[in-house]
Amino acid sequence: MSFSHRLVLSIALSVLSFSSLSQQSAAQQAPFTQEQKETATQLMETALKSELGFDIVESLTTEIGPRLAGSEAEKRALEWGVELGKELGFDKVSIEEFTMPFWDRGHLHLLMNTPYKQELHATALGGAATSEKEIEASVVYFRDIHALAAAKDGSLKGKVAFVDGDKMVKSQTGAGYGQANQRRRIGYHHAERAGAEALIVRSVGSSSHRFAHTGMMSKNGDNWATIPVVAISNPDADQFRRLHNLGESLSVSLSSESKWKGDVSSGNVILDLIGSEKPEEIVLIGAHIDSWDNGTGAVDDGAGIGITVAAATLISRLPKRPKRTIRVVMFGAEEVGLLGGFAYAEKHADNLHNHVVATESDFGAQTIWQLVSNVNEEATVLIDEIAKILSPIGIVRGGSDVPGGGPDIIPMQQKGVPTIRLNQNGRDYFDLHHTPDDTLDKINPDELAQNVAAYAATIYLIADSDVNMKQ
Numbered sequence: 001m002s003f004s005h006r007l008v009l010s011i012a013l014s015v016l017s018f019s020s021l022s023q024q025s026a027a028q029q030a031p032f033t034q035e036q037k038e039t040a041t042q043l044m045e046t047a048l049k050s051e052l053g054f055d056i057v058e059s060l061t062t063e064i065g066p067r068l069a070g071s072e073a074e075k076r077a078l079e080w081g082v083e084l085g086k087e088l089g090f091d092k093v094s095i096e097e098f099t100m101p102f103w104d105r106g107h108l109h110l111l112m113n114t115p116y117k118q119e120l121h122a123t124a125l126g127g128a129a130t131s132e133k134e135i136e137a138s139v140v141y142f143r144d145i146h147a148l149a150a151a152k153d154g155s156l157k158g159k160v161a162f163v164d165g166d167k168m169v170k171s172q173t174g175a176g177y178g179q180a181n182q183r184r185r186i187g188y189h190h191a192e193r194a195g196a197e198a199l200i201v202r203s204v205g206s207s208s209h210r211f212a213h214t215g216m217m218s219k220n221g222d223n224w225a226t227i228p229v230v231a232i233s234n235p236d237a238d239q240f241r242r243l244h245n246l247g248e249s250l251s252v253s254l255s256s257e258s259k260w261k262g263d264v265s266s267g268n269v270i271l272d273l274i275g276s277e278k279p280e281e282i283v284l285i286g287a288h289i290d291s292w293d294n295g296t297g298a299v300d301d302g303a304g305i306g307i308t309v310a311a312a313t314l315i316s317r318l319p320k321r322p323k324r325t326i327r328v329v330m331f332g333a334e335e336v337g338l339l340g341g342f343a344y345a346e347k348h349a350d351n352l353h354n355h356v357v358a359t360e361s362d363f364g365a366q367t368i369w370q371l372v373s374n375v376n377e378e379a380t381v382l383i384d385e386i387a388k389i390l391s392p393i394g395i396v397r398g399g400s401d402v403p404g405g406g407p408d409i410i411p412m413q414q415k416g417v418p419t420i421r422l423n424q425n426g427r428d429y430f431d432l433h434h435t436p437d438d439t440l441d442k443i444n445p446d447e448l449a450q451n452v453a454a455y456a457a458t459i460y461l462i463a464d465s466d467v468n469m470k471q
């Protein structure tokens, strides 16, 4: 039996079980009416058969392509988002602009000179500085970020530092990313302090391909890096480690044109389905529309755009709007520091109390397996019930005290907006994340449709409920 056949069958079975279930608990003030449950189930059935989510990702990644934050391409993507919202019939479509500093990658060349010559597949990390001239230097090996942190001030003058670490292990939850990410985020703080000419970092990812993973660095106090910082692929980092262990002396030539190019404008695209009874109350879903520039940002985060826009669109085709407003936000400039997320939370600071709940899809397009939440007690019961309704499509209830609805949600969550999250299987995510391999062919349309089904049902049920979710 195929995946989708199994889903349809299990949905049919669950519809049968709803009728007996509702008779039992009618006296206990069930969170949802029979009609609401049936509507949610119908939404899931429709979503599983719909190609809309995939079509949206295909359009974004093909017609716009890569969408570096603050670039002309990101601007075209924002216009694309506005057009899409109008075409799909959202009640209100707007764009909220903000200003941001623009970092451009430029050309990079990295060559291993000794013990033998080989071109390395490297990528600059976001925020890295340009090399004034070609750097030719020996490489000092550090086993991990802790070893680099222990380097004495000034001890790396005239050298290039290489910080190793471990290849990320593939996992459903993406566990290990936060820790591994330290070498990418703050490795340069230590390399600069020790006087290095440049820093090379083992990619933060699980890929065994000869692709480097890019990503943003963290400021050092108020300052960005003053040296070039580049990532190399896992296989090249393995090679560096073996050569180091053999006692070979490593040296490289490196030139990089990465630099900050002043202030530009970016923005968030906002698509609203206005609620029929409580239009001021907002159920917010979103994804980020910018991407790194080495792939086409299909998995990160074109998928999230496709999933959330398609889910809201399917809800918009119901005979009646849900009670509350459903808002889809396409966040700009996420990759370079959640700038769209911060801009949204600031612009809507006076109205965040009207945001019932917020969540973002930003972990690829593999099947959703778990629903977690961070809402008040009464609303937890409601989320428990939603998880039951989602169970036919393979979703289980996870923690009820898990804050954080996704990266762009953090700034509003910090100001008290309740969150839920539909967790995707992230097993392949860090193979593709921030690499040239992040392209449309990596998305399985059936799995993406399951995501749309989960979002459509969940968001419909919350938007058509009266339950307050604030802690």
Ligand code: ZN
Binding pocket: 288, 300, 301, 334, 362
């Ligand atoms: Zn992302």
Ligand code: ZN
Binding pocket: 300, 335, 434
């Ligand atoms: Zn990303």
